[in-house]
Amino acid sequence: MATQTGLRPADMAMRNGVTAVSGGVLNEAYERFHRTGPEWGEDQLTNHGPMAVEVLVRRGRADSVDRWVRSYLDRLDELPSRTADITDADWAEALGDGRRIGDWTTYFSRALRERPWREVLATWWARLLPGIVAGTTHGVIRVGHVVRALLAGAENPATLDELAHGLAFWAARSRPVPPAGPPAGRLSPQGALDTIPRIPDQRGNVAGRFGQLPSLRGWGAAVAGLSPAATPDEVLTRLADLVAAATLGYLAYGHGQPVLLVHTATAPNAVLHTLPALPRELWAPSLNAIWTTTAAIHSAYAPPESAPRSALPTPPSGSGAVAEVLDRAVAHADEHVIKFTDTAAEVYTRTGHPDALAAALRAAGLIPPAP
Incomplete structure (x- = not known):
């Protein structure tokens, strides 16, 4: 890294x-x-x-x-x-x-x-x-x-x-991934995430929301639209790109459910960092499972309309930008903000995209500070 x-x-x-x-x-x-x-x-x-x-x-x-x-x-x-x-x-x-x-x-x-x-x-x-x-x-x-x-x-x-x-x-607490076929398309994680349809009733608990996915038009095709990973190195790339796409997606859609939607980024990031400890034959199944799960959370909680750009925070810039955003998360003290900011800082490290740091500030603005 x-x-x-x-x-x-x-x-x-x-x-x-x-x-x-x-x-x-x-x-x-x-x-x-x-x-x-x-x-x-x-x-x-x-x-x-x-x-x-x-x-x-x-x-x-x-x-x-x-x-x-x-x-x-x-x-x-x-x-x-x-x-x-x-x-x-x-x-x-x-x-x-x-x-x-x-x-x-x-x-x-x-x-x-x-x-x-x-x-x-x-x-x-x-x-x-x-x-x-x-x-x-x-x-x-x-x-x-x-x-x-x-x-x-x-x-x-x-x-x-x-x-x-x-x-x-x-x-x-084992709960199965909503049914969908494995990746078989040509889309990047960002492109595939953009095609995920929303469930018709974004209310209720996780079980109720996920229960709508099997009958949701376009669900299976959208999940399958992700380009499969042919090698272990491609698995790492897909996962890193998925974490980035979900982090940037939070900036646009986090207002739909500020707490639940942080997991679209932090969960695949957890898988990404665990893979080096696992046999390589488990890498591709891990990508497929967490991609489907991320897509399910996005469908169940991300609103159809993105937030206007004028409502989004401007991230700090310069050599101390990451440290500043991390310090803000520590001061905020909410556990979700701390974990999501850690992931967003990694995305910024890999990509240099300032919206990753803006997403961290967005989470801190949407989620109340710890008491």
Whole structure:
């Protein structure tokens, strides 16, 4: 990945896998969050704490972590208790059973003590990929954040426990991708995303919205319109381009559902950063699954009309632009804004497109700051 203008020295250290990412700040934060469940409240909102602190530490904002964690912990529920053991023989029966989050956490904690984390990840990535919508993609996003820490050299009990918690959430909330054929067209991710039709009734929960997709005229053809990836390198390119297209798309359509639509960018970015830890034969299926999921969220939540250009923010420019946008996200303190700004900053790094940074500011303007 290209060197990012405006990165602090600590950011560069994190990017190069130097010890900062494996230091005590991230580990301590993980340990505090591991006493909590992956969801909280009556509405089963997702616990974003471990994901956000990984961004803060990797981006050189470790001095903000303790204060942010103390504030965020107040809203969370305890980790659900175990009910029964999950075994290698009966795991399929527990897949998608949200009542068994505690059981899945125990199962993966044990597996990661007994086998190398890459082996566990590869085995379960293949099993969980059909249910990648889990927690409106928060399962794969949580896994993606901790895999970034592991790939940077932070293999220790706290990060392995975090991987167990992420996989457990994904398994317990497994939800299938809306049916659609694989990519078979000639369009770029941007071109394909532009063709995705909207569901007729953009109200209600995820299940109700996604339930409209199988009968939506043009849905299958639009998903299939993406150009397939013939090689692993092309998979990486398609994913990077999809993350960029979704980030820029948020600038235009984020007002439709400011929180849900950030995941059109952060979920494929999580997959992109996990692929180096996976066997290459899993790369193309991963692209296909997350493309279909991204298209589904776009169809279900992006409004038909884009925001007028006059309503959009002007991003900062110059060598300190990225650092300024990241600082604004940290000050804003909402977990979605922190994670989306991290992704948008990466898109700007790769493409130099100022609208990526504008999209980050757009998210901060649409989503209320943390209390």
